[in-house]
Amino acid sequence: MKTAVDTVFLLPGQGGYTPGMLAGEAGSPMVAEVLHTVDRVAGEFGRGGVSGLLTNPGSPSAAELVRTDSFALQLAVFAAAVASCRLAEKHQTPDVLVGHSMGEIAALTVAGAFDTADGARLVCHRSEALLAHCPQGGAMAALELPADRAAHLVDAVAVPGLAVAVSNAPRQTVVSGSEEAVGTVMRLAEALGAQATRLNAPFPFHSPLLGAAGEAFGQAVAGIAQHPLRRTVYSPVDGGYVSDSTDLKALLVRQLMRPVYFLAAVRGLHAAGASRFVECGKAGLSGLVRRSVPDVIAEPTVRTAARAGAAEAVAAPVTALTAPVPAVAAAAAPVPVASVAPVVDAARILEQLRELYATALGYPAEAITGDADLEADLGIDSLKRAEMLGQVAARFGLRDSAAEGRFIVQPTLAELAGLVATALGEQSAAPAATLTAPVPAVAAAAAAVPVASVAPVVDAAQILEQLRELYATALGYPAEAITGDADLEADLGIDSLKRAEMLGRVAARFGLRDSAAEGRFIVQPTLAELAELVAEAQTAAR
Known part of the structure; x- marks a missing residue:
């Protein structure tokens, strides 16, 4: 069995569904083939197809399907993972496939152990067993x-x-x-x-409570044929590679009751040389990888409805490696604000916010719903919310409006998305203005822009002067009061919450993107030290 790897494809389970996530790929023959096959198998079980869930952005959310149609949700998760993997294979060949939870069925299907129809049948039998035998509550x-x-x-x-x-x-x-x-x-x-x-x-997956469902599932799939593997598969449940001698249907039955050791799988593959983890879909697995191992590329593949429209100009720098990144002006020449073409569709903004929060906070994507209360449901307190606002400001180019209190008090991401859309619409409609500091120049198309094209200000002395001006203007202080060595809290009375709000403006002004969420930014006691850190981040981004 192969011991040296470079590229790993990750196939999601729960959380791998977003309404309309394949809308931008609906015309792809390979996607159409997967969806047609899955819909046909759903009909064998007396169920409706799931193609519409994956191609129509207005389809029910995962949370709604959990309540009303878990059968369709499970089948949609499978179809999304297989279709996304087929698309990813057009651009690169994986050394290893890893399925997370139910994603193991998709991984084994892509690897050739089961054809697409039988993979879908496995999912349907699994869902029926769970519905019939899973304990309530x-x-x-x-x-x-x-x-x-x-x-x-x-x-x-x-x-x-x-x-x-x-x-x-x-x-x-x-x-x-x-x-x-x-x-x-x-x-x-x-x-x-x-x-x-x-x-x-x-259902309470990976719990002994599913023993009866597992037994029924095993009996139902006894007649499904297992074929030789065409790709290498690593099982996070069994903790190693599977082979043609592995009883894969028995593995899938065990998986219902046994733990998923995803962290161990990622670290083991990284130790074997894996440097690129490609998430086939968008469920937050790439964020988990980045939290688990250093010096790797981890990215999702799916262009969801939130990213559809390749020819549209987007004001938000997107963190995925294949998405546009801001090209920062190398000189301080005035840049017309009106040249920015923002995303103003609240539904699309909400999807980007969900991805942003899930990745930054390390939460499963399904936990970040639009109507979840940020504090009561997700435990994101005011200080953390202000830190996240720095990322939101950088992603959507909110500029000064990000410091307004109305942003931080929004209780849900849906309401925050509406406010971001409003602010971007106002910025788009505003008369052309000029800024003395660099602002993101937005790509007019969705073609990837090399990170090396970013030319940030990296002189700490220049950054300090811009920070002094930014803080003085925003806080209404005399410019002379904002010295580089003044303690932000002790001398200027800027508490932690206000400092986090200001970080949103700093992130937008200097294009810090994800690095702005690092705790080291908010704890710097003086502007001189913050300027050094911004310069360091700018240098690292070059």
Whole structure:
């Protein structure tokens, strides 16, 4: 079995569905073939097809499908992963395929162990078994804790069926079990100061509670043929490579009840040489990889409805490697604000916000819904929300408006998306103005722009002068009061929350993108030290 790898394809399970996520690829013959086959198999089970869910951005959300049609949700997740992988294979060949949770069925299908129709049948039989035999009141929750600490909490609660379900990242572990038991674990985690997030999962996956469903599933799929593998597959459940001698249907049955060791899989493959992890879809797996191993490229492949329209000019720098990045003016020559063509569709902005928050916070994508209360449901306090506003400002080019209090008080991402859309519309309609500092020059098309084309200001002395002007203007202080060595809190009375708000403006002004979310920016006590850090980040971006 291969021991040296470079490129790993990741196929998502739960969280791998977003309404209309394949809308931009609906005309692709390979996508059409996958969707046609999956719809045909759905008909064999007396169900409607799922093509519309994946090609129509107005389709029901994952949260809604969890409540109303988990069968369709599971099938859509499978179809999305297989179709996305087929598209990714046009550009590069994976050395290894890794399926996360139910994504193992998609990985084995792409690898040739099952044809697309039989892969879809496996999903349908699995869903039927779960609907018939899964206990009521099951739940799953993501904890910002290492797996061993999460296991201690599970042991402390000591309720049958409660289990560590997934080890995702160094500080993200999913637990699964009864509603009451999972709720108790969440309260214990929160008492320890750890974030706990309820997942939109229709069943308590990877829990002993699914034993009866697993037995029924195994019996139902006994007649499905297993074929020789054409690609290498690593199973995060079995903790190693599978082979033609592996009973893969038995593996899929075990997977319903056993934990997913995704973190160990990522680290093991990285140790074997993997430097590129391609997420076939968009469920937050690439963010988990970046949290788990250093010096790798990890990116999603799907252009969702939020990114559709390749010819449209976008004001937001997108972090995916194949998306446009801002080209920053090398000189301080005035740049007309009116030349920026912003995204003003709130629905598209919401999808980008969900991806941004999921990646930055390390949450499963399905946990970041538009109507989830940022504080009550997701535990994002005011300070963290202000830090995230720095990323939002940089991504959408909000400029000065990001410092307005109305942004930080929005309770949900849906409401924040509406406000961003309004602000971008106002900026677009505003008369041309000039800025003395560099602003992002937006790509007029979706062709990738090499990062090397960014020419930032990297002179700390120049950056300090711009910071002094920015802070003086925004805070209404006399310019002479804003010295480089003045302590922002002790001398100027700028508390942590206000400092985080100001970081949004700093991020937008200097094109810091994701680095603005790093805690080191907000803890710098003086503008001189902040200027040095901005210069360092600008240099690193070159």
